[in-house]
Amino acid sequence: MKIVVCIKQVPDTKGGVKFNPDGTLDRAGMLAIMNPDDKAGLEAALRIKDETGAEVTVVTMGLPKADDVLREAMAMGADKAILVTDRVLGGADTWATSTTIAGALRNIDYDLIITGRQAIDGDTAQVGPQIAEHLGIPVISYAADIKVEGDSIIVKRQYEDRYHELKAKMPCLVTALSELNVPRYMTPGGIFDAYDKEVTVWGRKDLKDVDDGDIGLAGSPTKIAKASDKVRKGAGEKVVLDPTESVAYIMGKLKERHVI
Numbered sequence: 001m002k003i004v005v006c007i008k009q010v011p012d013t014k015g016g017v018k019f020n021p022d023g024t025l026d027r028a029g030m031l032a033i034m035n036p037d038d039k040a041g042l043e044a045a046l047r048i049k050d051e052t053g054a055e056v057t058v059v060t061m062g063l064p065k066a067d068d069v070l071r072e073a074m075a076m077g078a079d080k081a082i083l084v085t086d087r088v089l090g091g092a093d094t095w096a097t098s099t100t101i102a103g104a105l106r107n108i109d110y111d112l113i114i115t116g117r118q119a120i121d122g123d124t125a126q127v128g129p130q131i132a133e134h135l136g137i138p139v140i141s142y143a144a145d146i147k148v149e150g151d152s153i154i155v156k157r158q159y160e161d162r163y164h165e166l167k168a169k170m171p172c173l174v175t176a177l178s179e180l181n182v183p184r185y186m187t188p189g190g191i192f193d194a195y196d197k198e199v200t201v202w203g204r205k206d207l208k209d210v211d212d213g214d215i216g217l218a219g220s221p222t223k224i225a226k227a228s229d230k231v232r233k234g235a236g237e238k239v240v241l242d243p244t245e246s247v248a249y250i251m252g253k254l255k256e257r258h259v260i
C-alpha cells in the first residue's frame with residue numbers, strides 16, 4: 001500500500017501573529033512548523049505503515065526552506081519526501097496550490113492521500129478536497145479515525161454533534177483533524193537518517209497535465225482586495241451596583257438606545 005501525506009510548513013501562531021507594515025503576514029518573523037492537522041495525518045499514515053508495512057511519501061509545495069518539514073516527517077518515519085518548489089509557483093491561492101500538488105501526484109502511485117483538514121495560516125480547508133477533484137478520486141473530510149479494510153478505507157467523520165462512518169474504495173483522499181491522534185516524536189536515529197535521505201525536488205517542468213494559466217499568482221483567481229486589522233472595541237462602561245439597581249440600570253440603558 002502506498003500512502004501520500006501532503007504537509008504544509010506554516011508560521012507558528014501560538015506566540016501571536018506578526019504582520020508587515022503593508023498588512024501581509026511577517027513569515028520571517030515567526031517560527032515555521034508542520035501544520036498540526038498534517039502532523040496528525042502523518043501519524044495516521046505511520047500507524048497504517050506500522051500495521052501493514054505501507055510506504056509513506058510526504059509532499060509539500062513551498063519555498064526551499066520547506067525542506068525542514070519534510071526532514072521532520074522523515075525523522076518521524078516517512079520513507080520518501082518530495083518538495084515542489086519553483087519561482088513561478090509563488091503567490092498561489094488554493095486553486096493554484098491544489099492544481100500544482102495534483103500535477104506532482106500524477107507522477108507517483110498512491111492508494112491513499114491524506115491532507116490536513118485545514119492549514120492554520122490560510123485556514124480555508126479547500127486544498128484537500130480540490131486535490132481529490134483534480135485527480136478524480138473520492139474524498140472523505142474531517143477524519144477523526146482512519147482504518148484500512150482490504151482495498152477500502154473506513155473513516156469516522158466528525159460532524160458538530162455526531163460522527164458518520166464512511167467507507168470508500170481506494171484510491172481516495174482523506175482530510176485529517178488534529179484531534180485524530182497524538183503524533184509521535186522524532187527519534188534521535190530517525191533525525192540522523194532523515195538528513196542522510198534525499199528529498200526529491202520538483203519544479204514547474206515536473207508537473208503533469210497542468211496549464212501555465214492555473215499556477216502561481218497569475219493562475220490564482222482569488223485576489224486580496226483589502227487587508228485590515230480587526231476593529232477593537234473599547235473597554236466599555238464599568239458600574240458597581242446591587243442586583244436590583246443593576247436590572248433598573250440595564251433596562252434604562254436598553255430603553256435609552258431604543259433596543260426595547
Ligand SMILES: Cc1cc2nc3c(=O)[nH]c(=O)nc-3n(C[C@H](O)[C@H](O)[C@H](O)COP(=O)(O)OP(=O)(O)OC[C@H]3O[C@@H](n4cnc5c(N)ncnc54)[C@H](O)[C@@H]3O)c2cc1C
Pocket residue numbers: 006007008009035037038059060061062090091092093094095097101114115116117118119120121122123124125126127128220222223224
Ligand atoms: C492572491 C494570494 C496570494 C497568496 N500568496 C501566497 C504566498 O506567496 N505564499 C504563501 O505561503 N501563501 C500565499 N497565499 C495563501 C495560499 O493561498 C494558501 O496558503 C494556500 O493556497 C493553501 O491554502 P490554505 O492555507 O487555506 O490551505 P487549506 O486548504 O486550509 O489546507 C488543507 C490541507 O491541504 C494541504 N496543503 C495546503 N497547502 C499545501 C502546500 N503548500 N503543500 C502541501 N500541502 C498543502 C495540507 O495538508 C493542509 O492541511 C496566497 C493567497 C492568495 C489569495
